[in-house]
Amino acid sequence: MFESTVLSVQNLVLNIGENRLIDDISFEIKPAEIFALVGESGSGKSLTSLAIMRLLPEVITVDSGNIVLHQQNLFELPEYQMQKVRGKQVAMIFQEPMTSLNPVMKVGDQVAEVLKLHLGLRNSTARDKVVSLFEEVGIPQAEERYDWYPHQLSGGQKQRVMIAMALACEPELLIADEPTTALDVTIQAQVLELLKSIRDKRGLSILFITHDMGVVYEMADTVAVMKQGKIIEQAEKQKFFNEASHPYTQKLLQDAVPKQILKPQLDSTKLLELNDLKVHFPIKKGLFQRTVGMVKAVDGVSLIIEKGQTLALVGESGSGKSTIGQAILKLVNTTDGKVSYANPDSEAINLTDLSERQMKPLRKKIQVIFQDPFSALNPRMTVSEIIREGMVSLKVGSQNRQDQDNRIDELLNQVGLEVDFKHRYPHEFSGGQRQRIGIARALAVEPELIICDEPTSALDVTVRAQVLELLESLQKQYQLSYLFITHDLSIIPAIAHKVAVMQNGKVVEQGTVEQIMHNPQHKYTQKLLSSAPELIRKVMFA
């Protein structure tokens, strides 16, 4: 009988103790099909992939259901036979290339290991095969790189090694669990391209797990959406994107592409100006730790942030964008250049010249919100203590405790949280709520400028939209300026007035959003824009 299904998940139910984690899901993957499983965090998509590989943590049990790979029910296999399936018929690549490879083993050996295990190849044959695999996945100087260790490779290269490892025994199904989420956008584009070409060449089926709709649009043949352990919608790609029926799916699609309405360009006063800012870190080597060179994190950057407006600072990892934020906040020492802050009625103050004591009264004007909501709040302080801290330290507002309590209530309301949250501890809240608390904390001292260091990168797409909306309304209300640091191009039109693009510590291009998005001059900017997923590009340049 002609069996046209590679993998069939049938009525899968997973439990942890009494609670249901996955509630009766079913889907099928055909040969050479890229099947995208989309969902937000906690939806159960990663668990599904682990269930297929039978790598679930012990506390999670399979209550019922079947997973059939080419007529073989994987749940009926004893463990030692399942080990023959893993890595050979079904292979998996993971999200964090940094930690997914054994740090003390050569990358070549790690790929060879799977060849020796399943195909019984000897050392020299295995080595040759590994080198050819490396070439196939686009790792330059493959012969040499065999002997390298993971820490010597970049994120993108590590992911390519993982892909080579997965492909080594020519599996029929590749499970990719958010393989590009941790990568820069230009690298992401390359890796996605690679996966598609491999699918074309080998007829490989891919189960692609992600939360990023742009990537789905790029890659998928069929899409299924998961929410709280259930598949709520499943369709072929075009039908999915054009005729989604479930309200949750529609909301996901809507939030996936932030609104692209350009903001009006107003004339405004200068608030903060960076003048040829340099932040260099010394590299010390040798017998007496002489400084042999400098890491030029920020190398001559000039920017202007205007009152009530947002400047988006865009760049990939290592571009120096976060360091600029730290330099403005005087959390890191500036090597050269000026950071001029506007002073009403008098001349601008150069922040780099100030001592910490002199800086303290100015700190209430410049605040910060962070990327990781889970480490931004002290787990042992209540919400009200967290918000109160700045008010007390910088002597903002009444120092009377009751007045402060009232103000805290006010702030919580403003960021959309309930007043009785203030006696709770951070671990009781979701990522989005914690980010709001972080915003309330920054607002408490009545700042004029807020450094937003990738505040939405760690959030789900729906939550991201809400937080951006909140930041927008606060800006309007208080005439706040934002330095919005991000690597995500798609949200820029939603929040920014002006954009500066950074690469290797330098600003390569800056201008209004319209100028940069629709008429980029610099090669790097163009590359960034063209690497964005098609879904975003379609809408951005409409």
Next chain:
Amino acid sequence: MFAYIIRRLLFAVPILIGVNVITFALFFMVNTPDDMARAQLGAKQTTPAMIQAWKEGRGYDKPLFYNQNSSGLNQISDTLFVQESLKLFSFDFGQSDSGRQISSDIYERMWPSLAIALPTFIIGLVTNIALALLIVLFRGSTLDRVTMGVAVAIMSISGLFYIIAGQVLFSKTWHWVPISGYAEGIDGLKFLILPVFIGVFAGIGAGIRWYRSIFLEEINKDYVRTARAKGLSEIKVLFGHVLQNGLLPILTGVVVVIPTLFMGSLIMESFFGIPGLGSYTIDAIQSQDFGIVKAMVFLGSVLYIIGLILTDISYTYFDPRVKLS
């Protein structure tokens, strides 16, 4: 790499100087040579002349830090501090109270110490790691819980008990091995069996727990998940991946101990009559022979510092992240 070693050696110098200062402070400042003489000669009948003679005999008749009687640079160098420090650094330990040369005593006695300490160390290390890996294989099971309970009990029992009980049981009652003593060569092996066995057994409790926690920490990491996804069996994952990575934190704790093996275990040697450095030290402490105690303190420090340097070097050798930076 070479520069790195040189740098680590240079760091050792201030530490040795620091140890020297502390040793000097302990032995000469709090308890002045006058006091020492009085204690040695007996408090009652000492005349200043006898004290002076005693001090001259040992070269202690110089002032501590500053010698007004000399001139120029000698004012600093012709002092007790400099004199004693130089002696220490050149490993001239002088004579013990019984008149023997301490340096030669040390050289003679370090081999018996090693004869006990080295086998205990190696066998203990291998046993503990093997058992810990096995336990990690069975983690979460009843066997795991029972073993951990037994491990806590083993480490809660005083080492002295193991020695005494061991001697009573294996020597006195069952006559399997001699109760104490030492001999060179093959005949001497029978004297080593009980101390080594007890040494290994007493250390199993704490050892398994420590290694187990290291391996457990590794086994929850991402690269182990990748290894399993490749189809490796749990045993191959443990021995092929977890062990390699677990060795790195193990190195820090283990290598530093190796040079100090020469010092010998004070208790073991004393109970088993092994003529090693450990019993040498204990005897010196009990007879208040400051000369020997001073020498052992300095020697111990030097060996420990060598251990630290060895640890750093082994790290650079075994951890590719350090080797290639």
Next chain:
Amino acid sequence: MMPTFLWTDIMIWSLFALIIVGIRQIASDAQKRKQWRKVFKSKTAMISVIILLFYFAIALVDSIHFKVEPSAENTTNKELISVLDMGLEHLILSVERTYSAPFALNEYSSSVVYDQSGNVQQVYLPLKNVATHINMDQSLVAYDVLTQTGWAFLIALIVMSFLILIHGYFRFKEIALRQSSSKVEGLPWSVAYITLFILIFIGTWFYLLSFDYHVLGTNKVGEDVLYQSLKSIRTGVLIGGLTTIVMLPLALVLGISAGYFKGWIDDVIQYLYTTLNSIPGVLLIAAAVLVMQSIMSTHADWFGSTEERADMRLLFLILILGMTSWTGLCRLLRAETLKISQIEYVTAAKAFGLNPFTIIRRHIMPNLVHLILIALVLDFSGLVLAEAVLSYVGVGVDPTMPSWGNMINQARLEMAREPMVWWSLLSAFIFMFVLVLAANLFADRVQWVLNPRSEK
């Protein structure tokens, strides 16, 4: 009889006060209360804590001293007696000549005795203070012991029931106060009751029988072994508990400073603890103790009674141990502080212009508490075991001060005797083992709760 307080007495009562303060702090904070409830939900933790409390209570009772005038009634050589001594007075007074086995009626080894006709006999002399109520009749001993066991059991039952009633009353009040039937999981009180009952039973049993027998035998000079073991508890608890208190401020200040301020401060502190660590531990302690002994002998006039001198020596030993053992915890705190300094909420605090000490106090210290607690409890058991070794080497507590180390040392010297005298050794080891095991098990549980990633 005037109350006198030795230095170590003051310290142990201060420790007690500190613990009370700590408990009240925990009780007043909802989050901490929850955590500690979790700790005690474990049966082993509950049992361990009760055992630890028992030991600590004995140590406290032994730490209130009174000056006694030498008089006709006071036939001992003591000048200071504690409240514990008062309760065990019969044991102090019932000194024999030499060794005797547990529950024996005669001495352990035979002595030479001339009988009426001038011939030499090897006879086991009867003990002086034993079984007088049954006229030293060997055949009645078993029955007598059994009867007394029964009494002990009954008394323990009555006392325990009383305690359960009182406790039940408080619990009932507490449940009534809580309005809703909140699903707060109960603590394993039944296990606690059983443990406490067993402890009271054993205690009563020992106490009752101690009037008529030497339950654990006597040592070389005829002292009752049970008495020695009980008195050693104070020494062990003091060394374990107080040393950690002495070393804590050092380790805290230096460790946090090194990790937070980095730079040259870090270099200096690392230099300090590397240097100190290089010196072999036992040798450093031994050297310091030797020096201290030297000082004490040349200035003998500083000290009053024998007990006071022995106590001073204990105090100095604690100080020396504290000064030499801070390096381990210091390293841990430094590493953890380095890690925490990088976390974003510390950056946020810096952006608020908070001064370093406030940041340390508010953001870093609370996140170090679990490390400190675990180190404290683990070090406690290590130190109790170390005391035995130090006494053996000769640099432990004064030989006149009762301690398990001294008991072992003295007994060991007689090990070659045939047949072997085992009860002194075994008693010391068992008392030590129970304390150390309880501490280790408790430490394990605390570590698991406060730092869950250690045991997934």
